[in-house]
Amino acid sequence: MTVSATRADGAPREDSPAARRRPGRWRETAGRHWYAWAMVAPVIVVMGVLVGWPLARGVYLSLTDATEANIGRTIGVNVIPATYEFTGLANYLEILSGGLFWAKLAWTAGWTAACVALHYGIGLGLAMLLNRRLRFRSVYRVLLILPWAIPAFVAAFVWRYLYNSDYGVLNAMLEAAGLPAVGWLDEPLTARIAVIAVNVWLGVPFMMVAMLGGLQAIPGELYEAAEVDGASPARRFRHITLPGLRAVSGTVILLGTIWTFNMFPVIYLVTGGGPGSETEILVTYAFREAFTGVRDYSGSATWGVIILALLVLLALVYRRALRRQGEVW
Numbered sequence: 302m303t304v305s306a307t308r309a310d311g312a313p314r315e316d317s318p319a320a321r322r323r324p325g326r327w328r329e330t331a332g333r334h335w336y337a338w339a340m341v342a343p344v345i346v347v348m349g350v351l352v353g354w355p356l357a358r359g360v361y362l363s364l365t366d367a368t369e370a371n372i373g374r375t376i377g378v379n380v381i382p383a384t385y386e387f388t389g390l391a392n393y394l395e396i397l398s399g400g401l402f403w404a405k406l407a408w409t410a411g412w413t414a415a416c417v418a419l420h421y422g423i424g425l426g427l428a429m430l431l432n433r434r435l436r437f438r439s440v441y442r443v444l445l446i447l448p449w450a451i452p453a454f455v456a457a458f459v460w461r462y463l464y465n466s467d468y469g470v471l472n473a474m475l476e477a478a479g480l481p482a483v484g485w486l487d488e489p490l491t492a493r494i495a496v497i498a499v500n501v502w503l504g505v506p507f508m509m510v511a512m513l514g515g516l517q518a519i520p521g522e523l524y525e526a527a528e529v530d531g532a533s534p535a536r537r538f539r540h541i542t543l544p545g546l547r548a549v550s551g552t553v554i555l556l557g558t559i560w561t562f563n564m565f566p567v568i569y570l571v572t573g574g575g576p577g578s579e580t581e582i583l584v585t586y587a588f589r590e591a592f593t594g595v596r597d598y599s600g601s602a603t604w605g606v607i608i609l610a611l612l613v614l615l616a617l618v619y620r621r622a623l624r625r626q627g628e629v630w
Contacts, residue, residue, distance in 0.1 A: 356609075362602035363392055369596035385599070392603040402607075409562060409582040412497065416561045419501045421554060424508025429542075431509070432516045442513075449506035457570035460499045461486075464571070489579035492572050496580055500567045504560070508553055515549035516542070551623045558619075559612055583608050 365385045373383030396402050431442055448456065463470045464485040472482040485495045519541065527537045543550075563584045568574060574581030574589070581589070583604060591601030 359602040359605055362599050363606045364389055365599050366391075367599040367602075369598070372598060388599075392599055393607070396600075396603055396607065405581065405583050405586055406611075408493075408580075412493070412500075412582060413558055413561045415497050416500045416504060416564075417554060417557045419497070420504040420508045420557050420561075421550070423501065423505045425512045425546075427505070427509045428512035428516055431513055445509060446506045448502050449510075451503075453503060453564075453566040454570055456503055457499065457566050460495075460502075461571050464495055486572050487576055489576060492576060492580050496567055496571050499571055500561060500564055503567070504557060508557065511549055511553045512546060515546045519545035551619075555616060555619050558615065562612060563608070 364387060366388050367383070367385040371384040374381050427445060431438060431445075435441065466472060466482065466484045466487060469485070471485065475482055483491060485491050523541050523545075524537055527541060532540070562582075564582075565584050565588065568580055568582055568585045569588070572580045574585050578586070587601045587604035587608065590597045590604060
């Protein structure tokens with residue numbers, strides 16, 4: 302069966318090759334939908350100024366040897382010109398060939414995997430509890446979502462106080478129970494556990510809300526039919542709940558991974574990357590390169606571009622995996 306390439310009035314169909322070759326098609330579309338372009342234009346301009354230009358500037362600096370000593374600046378009436386030079390991919394080769402980057406990447410990946418797994422597991426569990434008929438269910442929802450409403454830097458300062466070795470609440474509770482105090486932020490292992498706990502406390506409410514919305518979208522008739530057929534709760538969870546949450550899970554896990562990978566406030570404000578640099582992730586190290594000591598702008602920009610490339614690669618791989626499962630977004 303063939304489909305005519307022309308309409309009843311003799312004009313070519315819009316999806317035909319002739320229409321695609323017709324000159325001025327984009328101009329006609331822009332003229333027809335000018336209001337849409339007018340509404341989007343301010344957003345495009347703002348995004349270009351706030352995101353596009355800094356990103357382009359960062360990529361350019363990563364290809365130079367710019368530091369605090371050779372970048373252009375103005376001191377009073379004296380204008381000091383920039384003397385940094387273009388170095389190509391030298392910064393990338395230096396970072397990727399050193400052991401420091403891979404050590405930071407390993408901890409960042411471990412930190413991200415642990416946090417996202419706990420976010421998802423605890424969030425799904427709480428969502429399943431709140432999806433049932435409970436007394437004061439609305440009160441529980443409000444209380445559980447409070448950590449998400451608190452700014453991250455405020456929560457980080459509160460948790461830093463709780464972890465304090467001398468007068469922290471956690472150690473006071475341990476001593477009251479007859480147990481020895483713990484230097485939560487003084488040892489690498491306990492410091493890593495501490496920052497993971499803080500980030501989990503901050504991230505669980507988002508997962509809980511998203512999973513709760515997904516659970517409420519699953520038809521209740523499926524559970525009733527499965528229960529009539531004798532399916533156990535574990536089988537109902539495996540064959541109804543998890544498949545029904547696949548689309549929501551795919552989105553929130555990707556978002557949670559990106560947010561956790563770049564979770565600067567928790568690391569910087571709770572431990573400062575310490576003890577030493579044991580809890581420092583990629584983004585906090587990039588910040589330290591740019592704003593501490595002799596500021597290495599090119600090195601920090603290189604770290605930032607590498608972080609961006611890793612996240613873009615992760616998103617592409619994750620999207621392809623979802624597409625294979627039939628969940629295209």
